[in-house]
Amino acid sequence: MTTPATSPDANNMQSPLILVDGSSYLFRAYHVPYLQALSTADGQPTGAITGVLNMLGSLKKDYPNGNIIAIFDAKGKTFRNDMYPEYKANRPPMPDDLRSQIAPLHEIITAMGLPLLVIPGVEADDVIGTLAKQADELGIETVISTGDKDMAQLVTKHVRLINTMTDVEMDEAGVMEKFGVRPDQIIDYLALMGDKVDNIPGVVKCGPKTAVKWLAEHGTMAEVIANADKVKGKIGENLRDALEQLPLSYKLATIKCDVELAQTAAQLAANEPDIEALTELYQKFELKRLLAGLGKGDSTGSTTTKAGKTSSSAGEQVIEIHAEAVAESQYDIILDKALFTEWLNKLQGCDAFAFDTETTSVDYMKAELVGLSFAIEVGKAAYVPLTHDYTDAPEQLDIDWVLAQLKPLLESTKIKKIGQNLKYDANVLSHYDITLQGIEFDTMIESYCYNSVATRHNMDALALKYLDYKMVKFEDIAGKGAKQLTFNQIDVEKAGHYAAEDADITLRLHKAIFPALAQSPALLSVFNDIEMPLLPVLARMEQTGVLIDSDILAEQSLILGQRLDELEIEAHNLAGKSFNLASPKQLQQILFEELKIPVIKKTPKGAPSTAEDVLQELALDYPLPKVIIENRGLSKLKSTYTDKLPLMVSDKTGRLHTSYHQAVTATGRLSSTDPNLQNIPIRSEQGRKIRQAFIAPKDHKIVAIDYSQIELRIMAHLSADEGLVTAFSEGKDIHRATAAEIFAVELDEVTIDQRRSAKAINFGLIYGMSAFGLAKQLNIGRQQAQEYQDKYFQRYPGVLMYMAETRKKASEQGYVETLYGRRLYLPDINAKNGIRKKAAERAAINAPMQGTAADIIKKAMLAVDAWLLEQNDDRIKMTMQVHDELIFEIHQDIVEQTTKKLVELMNNAVVLNVPLIAEAGIGDNWDEAH
DNA sequence: ACAGGAACTTA
DNA sequence: GTAAGTTCCTGTT
Numbered sequence: 001m002t003t004p005a006t007s008p009d010a011n012n013m014q015s016p017l018i019l020v021d022g023s024s025y026l027f028r029a030y031h032v033p034y035l036q037a038l039s040t041a042d043g044q045p046t047g048a049i050t051g052v053l054n055m056l057g058s059l060k061k062d063y064p065n066g067n068i069i070a071i072f073d074a075k076g077k078t079f080r081n082d083m084y085p086e087y088k089a090n091r092p093p094m095p096d097d098l099r100s101q102i103a104p105l106h107e108i109i110t111a112m113g114l115p116l117l118v119i120p121g122v123e124a125d126d127v128i129g130t131l132a133k134q135a136d137e138l139g140i141e142t143v144i145s146t147g148d149k150d151m152a153q154l155v156t157k158h159v160r161l162i163n164t165m166t167d168v169e170m171d172e173a174g175v176m177e178k179f180g181v182r183p184d185q186i187i188d189y190l191a192l193m194g195d196k197v198d199n200i201p202g203v204v205k206c207g208p209k210t211a212v213k214w215l216a217e218h219g220t221m222a223e224v225i226a227n228a229d230k231v232k233g234k235i236g237e238n239l240r241d242a243l244e245q246l247p248l249s250y251k252l253a254t255i256k257c258d259v260e261l262a263q264t265a266a267q268l269a270a271n272e273p274d275i276e277a278l279t280e281l282y283q284k285f286e287l288k289r290l291l292a293g294l295g296k297g298d299s300t301g302s303t304t305t306k307a308g309k310t311s312s313s314a315g316e317q318v319i320e321i322h323a324e325a326v327a328e329s330q331y332d333i334i335l336d337k338a339l340f341t342e343w344l345n346k347l348q349g350c351d352a353f354a355f356d357t358e359t360t361s362v363d364y365m366k367a368e369l370v371g372l373s374f375a376i377e378v379g380k381a382a383y384v385p386l387t388h389d390y391t392d393a394p395e396q397l398d399i400d401w402v403l404a405q406l407k408p409l410l411e412s413t414k415i416k417k418i419g420q421n422l423k424y425d426a427n428v429l430s431h432y433d434i435t436l437q438g439i440e441f442d443t444m445i446e447s448y449c450y451n452s453v454a455t456r457h458n459m460d461a462l463a464l465k466y467l468d469y470k471m472v473k474f475e476d477i478a479g480k481g482a483k484q485l486t487f488n489q490i491d492v493e494k495a496g497h498y499a500a501e502d503a504d505i506t507l508r509l510h511k512a513i514f515p516a517l518a519q520s521p522a523l524l525s526v527f528n529d530i531e532m533p534l535l536p537v538l539a540r541m542e543q544t545g546v547l548i549d550s551d552i553l554a555e556q557s558l559i560l561g562q563r564l565d566e567l568e569i570e571a572h573n574l575a576g577k578s579f580n581l582a583s584p585k586q587l588q589q590i591l592f593e594e595l596k597i598p599v600i601k602k603t604p605k606g607a608p609s610t611a612e613d614v615l616q617e618l619a620l621d622y623p624l625p626k627v628i629i630e631n632r633g634l635s636k637l638k639s640t641y642t643d644k645l646p647l648m649v650s651d652k653t654g655r656l657h658t659s660y661h662q663a664v665t666a667t668g669r670l671s672s673t674d675p676n677l678q679n680i681p682i683r684s685e686q687g688r689k690i691r692q693a694f695i696a697p698k699d700h701k702i703v704a705i706d707y708s709q710i711e712l713r714i715m716a717h718l719s720a721d722e723g724l725v726t727a728f729s730e731g732k733d734i735h736r737a738t739a740a741e742i743f744a745v746e747l748d749e750v751t752i753d754q755r756r757s758a759k760a761i762n763f764g765l766i767y768g769m770s771a772f773g774l775a776k777q778l779n780i781g782r783q784q785a786q787e788y789q790d791k792y793f794q795r796y797p798g799v800l801m802y803m804a805e806t807r808k809k810a811s812e813q814g815y816v817e818t819l820y821g822r823r824l825y826l827p828d829i830n831a832k833n834g835i836r837k838k839a840a841e842r843a844a845i846n847a848p849m850q851g852t853a854a855d856i857i858k859k860a861m862l863a864v865d866a867w868l869l870e871q872n873d874d875r876i877k878m879t880m881q882v883h884d885e886l887i888f889e890i891h892q893d894i895v896e897q898t899t900k901k902l903v904e905l906m907n908n909a910v911v912l913n914v915p916l917i918a919e920a921g922i923g924d925n926w927d928e929a930h
Numbered sequence: 931a932c933a934g935g936a937a938c939t940t941a
Numbered sequence: 942g943t944a945a946g947t948t949c950c951t952g953t954t
Contacts, residue, residue, distance in 0.1 A: 031953060147931085147954080163931080163954090481931075582949055584936060603936070611937070636938045640947055667944060669941085676946045679940035687939080711941090711943095764942060773942040839942090846943040850941090854944095883941045883944085931954070940945080 021146035178482035331500035352416035448663035522821025545655030706885035721798025768842030860909035
């Protein structure tokens with residue numbers, strides 16, 4: 001057994017060493033807009049000075065005993081330039097208005113009494129590294145204040161980083177969490193990736209992901225190099241190409257920790273500030289706040305800002321929300337059986353209660369339960385901690401015992417549950433063999449049905465809007481960024497208050513929003529008959545997930561990668577130089593300035609647009625745009641789909657689990673994230689290959705059933721236009737029928753071009769089209785587009801009337817409705833600003849159609865789900881919803897008759913005055929099923 | 931490190 | 942012209 005030279009306690013007594021990377025802060029402060037405005041009366045800029053001094057002030061406040069040392073880069077070349085002349089060669093020279101601030105800043109820092117180090121021939125990093133190493137060896141607690149990620153290599157048991165601008169601290173664990181490698185692997189990591197800004201070569205296309213992967217496998221760069229011949233694919237080639245360069249990159253990325261310094265870390269100490277000199281300097285540079293601070297003995301001069309509350313203006317509802325003020329609250333933290341049983345009894349005896357789960361992750365597939373909170377009456381809530389596991393966490397009730405007690409309660413259909421985003425809680429609980437039932441009131445959905453666009457529908461936003469109460473943010477108790485704690489690491493007292501408040505506020509929100517919602521029978525019906533019943537259906541679909549073939553995607557990635565490389569070379573040749581194809585800015589420069597190609601369109605911010613339609617047009621006359629178009633399309637496919645989807649497969653189930661969001665869109669549609677399964681490619685040949693990777697399990701088929709022309713059918717229904725209703729009732733091809741009417745020809749005489757035009761008009765109508773938009777879409781004159789539109793309305797006068805009525809209604813009542821009463825409020829519908837008003841009018845036209853379609857497919861999902869529950873046959877699974885399409889996995893033995901039944905259920909989900917037609921496709925993958 | 935814009939994907 | 946989400950780059954934190 002050894003005795004440490006100094007005990008930990010002794011270390012804590014010693015003042016920490018604070019090493020400030022002055023140059024990095026100087027440079028960043030220089031770019032902060034509100035600081036850029038600062039200067040003295042005679043024009044000497046002082047923004048960067050102010051920024052750095054503010055930052056030093058806040059460091060002083062955070063580390064009152066800290067021994068602060070400021071380190072700056074010296075002028076001139078460093079040893080790295082000798083090693084590698086191109087090092088930082090891309091850096092533009094320092095602007096004069098920054099350079100002029102350096103000397104004054106140094107003077108001020110010296111007058112403050114802080115040691116200031118400016119060592120020529122090395123960079124500030126190296127000086128910091130040297131001091132940190134000395135301090136580390138002495139066991140002195142050291143904090144490096146920097147915004148530079150390269151410094152992570154200096155982190156040890158005693159040395160940590162703080163980014164004073166973002167307030168994020170990073171210790172060894174933090175580095176691991178943030179970068180995915182240990183501090184001693186950071187140099188390897190940086191060398192492999194290289195650094196564009198500093199001109200350090202690395203492995204081409206090796207970013208953080210690849211570097212972490214390799215280092216996880218081999219430990220060091222040297223080992224990665226030793227195994228370079230085993231790395232497959234293009235990236236393997238790139239690695240082998242880089243082998244010669246890598247040792248140099250490693251040297252360049254290494255911070256030198258043995259710089260010769262006149263004084264050691266232990267010897268450097270602050271002097272008393274020279275108040276007289278400081279006063280003079282602050283006066284000279286007109287740093288008024290700092291000057292004022294001198295008198296009060298507060299040299300920080302820091303200010304706090306108050307968050308201003310914004311109030312909403314247009315589109316306020318008639319219905320008033322009456323909320324009780326959030327006053328005194330009484331929260332229990334349940335750590336013993338007696339108190340638990342008391343609450344259990346109360347819960348069992350009540351009609352409805354609010355509850356919330358606390359877990360380790362926002363990802364419902366990974367989340368583990370940490371605790372549960374409950375509220376029965378406003379102001380009284382309880383938290384049952386279960387798995388808090390930080391050092392010295394109190395003993396908690398046994399999770400299995402607690403869940404066994406709660407299971408009957410949570411599964412009871414009699415006792416109503418109130419929650420915020422209950423789908424999440426249901427998903428988490430399902431992993432503990434609890435099927436949440438009695439799901440009656442979800443405050444997120446209450447708010448969404450009440451007004452989808454008044455606010456976002458997360459609890460913090462709802463509390464602020466409907467209770468005028470500002471909740472404690474999760475970040476405030478857990479921290480943020482790399483150092484964020486998971487809920488199980490949070491002190492039970494703190495966590496308990498936070499969790500109990502969640503349940504309490506949920507209950508209060510319900511009491512505020514639900515009665516307002518219930519004043520409209522139509523809104524209440526959307527809530528009770530569509531959204532709440534849909535919640536468990538979506539939860540089941542999420543849990544089911546979808547199966548993908550990662551090998552197909554990997555192969556596709558490879559092919560795409562090869563083609564992208566070819567395109568890149570071609571583009572560089574055409575441009576006459578190397579540039580980043582993904583950068584619209586660089587492309588603008590090359591296209592419009594160097595190649596002098598005329599500008600066709602500008603972006604909203606005034607830059608020349610390089611959007612697809614512009615490039616399409618330019619491609620007729622120039623070769624480069626065509627290459628760019630193909631490159632963009634393919635790189636999107638690769639990065640978003642073929643590379644990414646396999647990484648998102650759950651290791652628990654081997655399948656892909658999306659999240660459907662029920663309270664996001666303005667119109668009532670669902671949305672999907674992580675991954676978004678509602679924008680999987682279909683249009684291009686390459687894109688369809690991605691759908692081929694969405695496969696059926698063994699002995700199963702993928703069945704995709706989509707509604708045909710659902711929005712146009714809804715337009716026919718809502719407008720009751722005779723011609724349109726008849727066309728649908730007779731089962732005509734609607735675009736062909738429209739073309740025949742507009743162009744006054746027989747049905748069978750309609751040309752392909754005429755049908756295409758009619759299709760564009762039909763879509764345009766759904767989107768609240770203008771003649772201008774139609775002209776652009778069809779590439780025809782404005783006049784001609786207007787003629788088409790006039791002709792259309794002449795033939796379908798009911799549609800014209802419906803459009804006019806919708807605009808009028810929207811303007812009068814401030815909202816429009818779907819067939820089933822879902823509302824969309826349009827705050828801009830009577831706006832003075834013509835552009836905003838026009839946009840609101842288009843939304844007003846579109847929302848009833850898009851929203852009714854959303855209502856219908858939701859009703860269809862309910863019908864299908866009810867039938868599936870009845871069948872209780874796990875050979876049939878509903879896996880996805882894509883706005884007008886439902887996707888199923890069905891065992892091959894029953895696929896034919898099941899599909900027939902599902903189509904029937906979808907066709908009869910609602911009754912309109914035109915037929916509702918669903919069309920099915922069956923195949924081994926999603927592409928075939930189309 | 932993060933926000934915002936531009937570009938791409940879908941119905 | 943409607944409604945979404947993700948990725949990449951860029952500029953500032």
